[in-house]
Amino acid sequence: MRRRLTSSIAALCFALEAMAAVGSAQTVDPASDLGHFRALRAAGMSALEHGDTATALDQFGQAQALLPDSPSISLLKAQVYLQQKRKSEAKAALADYLRRGNVLDLAKNTEFNAVWDSELENQLQLNVLPVGKMQVAAQINDFSIAEALAFNPEDGQSFVSAVRSGQILALSPEGVRSVITFRPGVAAYGLGLRDGKLWATTAQSRQTVTYDPKKPATSKVVTIDPVDGSVLASVNTTADRRLGHLLMGRDDLYVIDSNHGSVLRLTGYGQTLEELVPEGYMDTPTGLAENESASVLIVNDFVSGLYRVNLSTGGMSRLLAPLDGNLLGITSITRYGNDLIAIQSGLEPNRLLRLHMTPDWTAVRSVDVLLRSKDMLSQPSQGVVADNAFVFVARSQWDNFDNQGNAKTPKPSPAVIGVVDLTK
Numbered sequence: 425m426r427r428r429l430t431s432s433i434a435a436l437c438f439a440l441e442a443m444a445a446v447g448s449a450q451t452v453d454p455a456s457d458l459g460h461f462r463a464l465r466a467a468g469m470s471a472l473e474h475g476d477t478a479t480a481l482d483q484f485g486q487a488q489a490l491l492p493d494s495p496s497i498s499l500l501k502a503q504v505y506l507q508q509k510r511k512s513e514a515k516a517a518l519a520d521y522l523r524r525g526n527v528l529d530l531a532k533n534t535e536f537n538a539v540w541d542s543e544l545e546n547q548l549q550l551n552v553l554p555v556g557k558m559q560v561a562a563q564i565n566d567f568s569i570a571e572a573l574a575f576n577p578e579d580g581q582s583f584v585s586a587v588r589s590g591q592i593l594a595l596s597p598e599g600v601r602s603v604i605t606f607r608p609g610v611a612a613y614g615l616g617l618r619d620g621k622l623w624a625t626t627a628q629s630r631q632t633v634t635y636d637p638k639k640p641a642t643s644k645v646v647t648i649d650p651v652d653g654s655v656l657a658s659v660n661t662t663a664d665r666r667l668g669h670l671l672m673g674r675d676d677l678y679v680i681d682s683n684h685g686s687v688l689r690l691t692g693y694g695q696t697l698e699e700l701v702p703e704g705y706m707d708t709p710t711g712l713a714e715n716e717s718a719s720v721l722i723v724n725d726f727v728s729g730l731y732r733v734n735l736s737t738g739g740m741s742r743l744l745a746p747l748d749g750n751l752l753g754i755t756s757i758t759r760y761g762n763d764l765i766a767i768q769s770g771l772e773p774n775r776l777l778r779l780h781m782t783p784d785w786t787a788v789r790s791v792d793v794l795l796r797s798k799d800m801l802s803q804p805s806q807g808v809v810a811d812n813a814f815v816f817v818a819r820s821q822w823d824n825f826d827n828q829g830n831a832k833t834p835k836p837s838p839a840v841i842g843v844v845d846l847t848k
Contacts, residue, residue, distance in 0.1 A: 452685070453704035457742050458728045461490045468500065477504050491728060493745035493752055495526045495771075499533070506535055515539040522547040524750040525793070527772060552773060556795035556844065558818060562595040563838040567824070567831070569631060570805065570817045570839035572615040572669070574622065576650075577810045582841055583622060583650065584817065585612035590632045592624065594650065595841065604653035608634035610641050614670030614679060615806075618693075621656065622648040625667035625679055630829065643667040645679060645690065645697070659690060661697055669756070669806065671712035671721075678721060680709045687712070687723055687733075701733060701740060711757035713764055720785045724754050726770060732785055741786075749791035751779075756806040758814070760846055765794070765814050767804045774801035776814070776844060795844055802837075809846070818842030 452459050468483030481504045488497045498521035505514035518536060521528070522544060530536060561582070564570060568586035575582050582595040583603065590611045592603040603622070606612070611632045614625035628641045643666050645659040661667065666683040677690040678700065687701035687709060701709075701723060711724035714735075721733040722743075729751035730743040745751045753770015754777075764779040776795035779788050794814075795801065803823045807816020819840035824832050 451704060452707055456705050457490050458705070458707060458725075461487050461494070461728070464490070465494075465497065465500075472500070472504060477507050480504050481508075491752075492747075493524055493729065493750040495521060495524070495750075495752075498524075498526075499528075502536065502539075506538060511539050515541075515544065518544055519547070522551060523748050524745070525551050525771065525775070526750065527551050552798075554797045554799075555793050556776070556797070557848075558795055558797070558800050558842040558844050560818075560840055561815065561843045562600075562841040564593065564595070564600065564841075565838045567821060567834060567836055568593070568839050569821050569824075570841070571611070571613055571820065572624070572806050573808060573815065573817050573841070574615040574617045575808045575810050575815045576617055582815065583615055583617070584839075584841065585615055585624065587611040587613070587629060587631050588633060588821075590634060592622070592648070592653075602653075603650055604648055604655075607641060608632075609636055609639065613668045616670055616672035616677075617650075618672050620650070622650040623670065623672065623677070624648060625670050627666045627668065631825070645670070645677070659695055659697060661688075669710060669712060671714060673714045673721075674718040676718075678712050678714070680712065680723075682708065685709055685725075687721075700738065701731075705740065706731065710755045711766070713757045713759045715759070715785055716762070722757060722764065722785060724751075724757050724766070726753060726755065728752070729754075730757075730779075730788065743786070743788055746788055746790055749779075749788060751788065751791075755804070756816070758807060758809050760809045760814070765807070765809060765846070767807060767816060769801075769803050769805070773798045774804055776801070776804070776816075778846075794846075800840075800842065804842075812845065812847045814844045814846055816842055816844075 464483045464487035468480045472480040484497050484501050498517050502514045502517035569588040570584050571587050572585040584593050590606045594601050594603050609628050609632050610626050611629050612624040616623045624646050627643045642663050647657040665681045668680040668682040670679040679688050684703040685706045686703045688697040689700040706725035707727040709723050710726045713722045723731045733740045753768050754766045755769045756767040758765045766777040768775045773796050778792040778794050780790045802819040805817040805820040821836050821839050824836040
């Protein structure tokens with residue numbers, strides 16, 4: 425007899441991909457880790473739909489070996505074990521799911537009531553409790569959609585890209601001022617400071633109020649005078665690229681092309697963008713961090729986690745999550761000493777993580793939750809380390825859009841810039 429997947433588990437299988445769909449890669453190589461994972465998961469789901477639980481469990485097990493922190497695989501395995509009357513294994517799968525910080529609505533997954541107990545319930549409740557403290561550094565009251573952020577520690581001034589208005593705003597104790605307004609329909613999706621100059625990646629977006637699909641604009645890397653907003657230089661790219669997050673490396677600039685799921689490098693901060701990580705390995709890269717010696721780049725993929733790039737050879741490997749960690753749904757990473765500070769907005773409640781890395785950045789040793797809060801965090805986007813503090817967009821206003829990309833209200837809650845003390 426065939427047993428159908430519960431609707432909630434089937435939906436979860438593609439939840440992270442759906443959240444990242446706007447900027448997802450055009451193709452994922454079937455031979456890549458992510459390609460293999462998706463094929464194994466699809467084969468397992470098909471087998472489960474046809475009542476072949478043994479094959480389903482085998483396929484899910486192989487998929488989990490590739491992506492151990494996949495929340496959908498843990499729940500799918502639990503469902504298979506329950507169908508096989510193997511309650512202890514089903515509970516173990518649910519315990520693994522919860523140990524990684526995930527939450528579960530039992531009202532939508534009633535089959536798990538058969539093994540649910542106080543131990544699982546206690547872990548579920550721990551996963552939603554608030555953790556950590558945050559100070560509010562600034563608020564933007566207008567509907568701005570705060571995305572990228574750069575911070576000048578010398579004067580305490582923050583620069584924030586306002587996607588809605590197509591501006592870069594400067595925030596200081598004196599208030600908010602507009603540094604620059606880009607051409608109609610264009611906004612900044614990455615920001616950085618270097619030698620007193622502001623660097624930004626620009627891209628066209630229908631979330632920008634002046635967007636006109638009949639007037640296409642090419643994505644660029646631009647250098648801006650932060651005082652008067654004048655454009656000092658620009659680097660063009662091809663029309664099919666869409667530049668997003670950027671990293672001001674020690675020697676080179678790195679930028680994500682979200683249309684292709686690739687990473688580009690501007691060697692020596694020159695004039696030509698070259699491909700460092702080609703399309704096919706990742707779905708939606710959303711974060712970049714360089715080690716202190718500028719020999720390794722970590723690239724975060726929203727859907728499949730962290731990748732390590734050897735900047736000398738170009739070789740790339742994927743890092744597995746530790747047993748109690750989840751590296752999926754991360755939207756930004758920033759180096760702090762030898763560790764990484766990660767914003768995880770793809771899971772609920774949203775979280776700020778500290779990833780303790782091995783000295784050579786070949787593995788993530790452990791994961792600490794620095795901040796978890798339904799009240800303080802709402803679709804946080806990007807941030808920077810300033811001395812021993814993390815300055816970041818804690819409330820971006822991206823959640824003011826419905827599933828069709830339409831604004832829910834013209835006056836959402838203010839965008840918030842938060843500060844977290846990293847020494848505590």
